[in-house]
Structure formats: C-alpha cells, structure tokens
Amino acid sequence: MTDAAPEFRDPDDLRRRAGVRGDPDRDQHFLVDDRVLDRLPGYLPEDADRSHLLEIGGGTGALTDRLLAAGDRVTVVERDRDLAAFLREEFADEVAAGDLDIVAGDALDVDLPEFTASVSNLPYGVSSAVTFRLLPLGKPLVLMFQAEFADRMVAEPGTSEYGRLSVSTQHYADVEVVERIPPEAFDPQPRVDSAVVRCVPRDPEYEVDDEAFFLRFVKALFTQRRKTVRNAIRNTAHISGLADPDAVVDAAAEDLLSKRPGDLSPAAFAALTELAVETSEVGPGQ
Numbered sequence: 001m002t003d004a005a006p007e008f009r010d011p012d013d014l015r016r017r018a019g020v021r022g023d024p025d026r027d028q029h030f031l032v033d034d035r036v037l038d039r040l041p042g043y044l045p046e047d048a049d050r051s052h053l054l055e056i057g058g059g060t061g062a063l064t065d066r067l068l069a070a071g072d073r074v075t076v077v078e079r080d081r082d083l084a085a086f087l088r089e090e091f092a093d094e095v096a097a098g099d100l101d102i103v104a105g106d107a108l109d110v111d112l113p114e115f116t117a118s119v120s121n122l123p124y125g126v127s128s129a130v131t132f133r134l135l136p137l138g139k140p141l142v143l144m145f146q147a148e149f150a151d152r153m154v155a156e157p158g159t160s161e162y163g164r165l166s167v168s169t170q171h172y173a174d175v176e177v178v179e180r181i182p183p184e185a186f187d188p189q190p191r192v193d194s195a196v197v198r199c200v201p202r203d204p205e206y207e208v209d210d211e212a213f214f215l216r217f218v219k220a221l222f223t224q225r226r227k228t229v230r231n232a233i234r235n236t237a238h239i240s241g242l243a244d245p246d247a248v249v250d251a252a253a254e255d256l257l258s259k260r261p262g263d264l265s266p267a268a269f270a271a272l273t274e275l276a277v278e279t280s281e282v283g284p285g286q
C-alpha cells in the first residue's frame with residue numbers, strides 16, 4: 001500500500017523552502033499540525049459567504065493553501081516582507097490567476113479588502129487590536145488566540161474570566177471556543193495553549209445609541225470590578241467621561257447598583273449606558 005499524495009503543501013516543506021525558523025519575538029509561531037490546519041476553514045458557519053477570505057499573518061502559507069481550497073479568492077496580510085515575498089513566489093500561479101492577493105504590511109494599518117469572512121492564526125502580540133478592527137465589520141471570523149484570551153472573550157457574567165473583553169466581543173458577535181490547541185501544534189512552540197474562536201456576527205438584542213460611550217463606560221466600570229456598580233460609576237467618571245455620575249446613580253435601580261460589574265450582562269451594561277446618557281452629559285473620558 002502506498003501513501004496517498006498529500007492534498008496540501010506540507011508545512012515543514014513550506015518552512016524549508018521559505019528558509020525561516022519562525023521568530024517568536026515577531027509573533028511567528030507556524031502551525032505544523034496538518035489535522036489542525038485541515039480543520040480550521042471548516043469552523044466557518046455553514047452559510048458563510050466564502051467568496052473572499054481574509055487571512056491575517058500568512059507566515060509560510062500552510063493555512064493559505066487550505067483557504068485557497070475553501071474559498072473562491074483569498075487575501076493575505078503579512079507584515080514580514082521576506083515572508084510576503086516568499087508567499088508571492090510559492091503561490092505565483094494562484095496570484096497570477098487572480099485567486100490570491102498578498103498584502104505586505106501591518107494588519108493594523110493596511111487597507112483591508114472587501115472580504116466576506118476571515119480564518120487566521122493571529123499574531124498574538126496584536127490579536128486584540130486586530131480582532132477589534134475585524135469585529136465591527138460584521139463578517140464571520142475563525143481566529144486563533146492564546147487560550148486565556150479566548151476564554152475571556154467567551155466568558156459569561158459571574159465568572160472570573162468575564163470582563164471588558166467579554167462584553168465588547170459579545171456586543172458584536174456570538175462567540176464560542178471551537179477547539180483548544182496544544183503548543184506542540186506549532187513551531188516554534190508558544191509557551192501557552194491556544195484556542196480557536198468562532199465569531200458569528202449579529203446585532204445585539206439591545207440598543208445603544210452611543211457605541212463609543214458604551215465601550216468606554218464598560219471599560220471604566222471594569223477598572224473597579226470588585227466594587228459595587230454604584231461606587232464604580234462614581235469612581236470612574238474621569239475614565240467614562242460622565243459629567244454627573246451622582247445623577248446616574250440616583251436614577252438607576254438598586255438591584256443594578258448593588259451588583260459588581262462582573263455580574264452585569266452586556267444587556268444590563270447597555271441599559272445602564274442608555275440611562276447614563278439620558279441623565280448626564282457625557283464628555284470624551286479617557
């Protein structure tokens with residue numbers, strides 16, 4: 001019996017051809033486990049539009065190869081210029097056919113294309129900033145994070161992981177951890193476990209008129225997570241920008257005020273936000 005020819009480029013061969021080992025100081029942890037690579041595009045929701053997939057941080061192209069099979073067209077953003085040049089050479093046919101664009105640049109700065117969904121093994125140093133660049137665009141996302149960060153994204157009120165990151169993530173999308181990945185799946189290995197999060201965009205079940213204030217108010221209250229909401233509103237006006245925190249406290253219901261910020265659902269934060277905006281002037285805060 002002979003082994004079937006591999007359907008996709010081998011990750012080790014790609015790294016050999018690229019002539020790189022991966023530099024952890026530049027967030028370069030390449031996925032080397034074929035089974036994980038094979039599974040990642042399948043975590044997109046079934047009904048996701050796969051006509052233009054975005055990959056942040058292409059590395060040596062092991063995931064890019066899978067995305068080319070999963071979608072009609074792929075754009076890769078890669079900050080390392082040598083890796084971007086390698087990807088252009090390695091995938092010259094796909095680039096020539098118009099199926100693949102390689103953008104050499106920082107995912108936080110470059111213009112993003114009109115993508116329909118993203119599957120990315122994110123550079124962990126900028127994973128939060130990249131995620132909050134992508135989430136407001138309202139597309140399905142399958143993203144790899146450090147496991148501890150992923151757990152905070154999906155956390156429920158009342159748990160120790162629940163915080164500002166959970167509320168602001170869940171404001172934009174339904175989120176779930178779909179797989180935990182051990183360090184051995186990468187080379188070089190990260191020091192911590194990783195986890196894949198699926199984000200399915202949806203409008204929240206509540207309304208906030210001033211989204212920037214909502215996110216700032218949530219940030220402010222979680223700086224005082226061990227205080228009651230009453231004290232947290234009063235103590236953080238310099239961060240939230242509330243001109244009259246006492247007026248907000250006077251207007252809010254006792255059952256909200258006596259809780260801790262970590263016990264409020266995103267909807268409860270939204271209700272408090274609307275009340276705050278009705279009751280007090282709101283400045284720019286910090």
Ligand SMILES: C[S@@+](CC[C@H](N)C(=O)[O-])C[C@H]1O[C@@H](n2cnc3c(N)ncnc32)[C@H](O)[C@@H]1O
Nearest residue numbers: 029030031057058059078079080106107121123
């Ligand atoms: C965790 S590796 C993933 C590589 C590849 N997709 C894989 O799964 O093997 C992250 C990649 O992002 C690149 N990178 C780091 N910072 C970046 C940034 N700010 N913008 C775009 N790419 C970045 C790194 O050079 C590296 O190739």
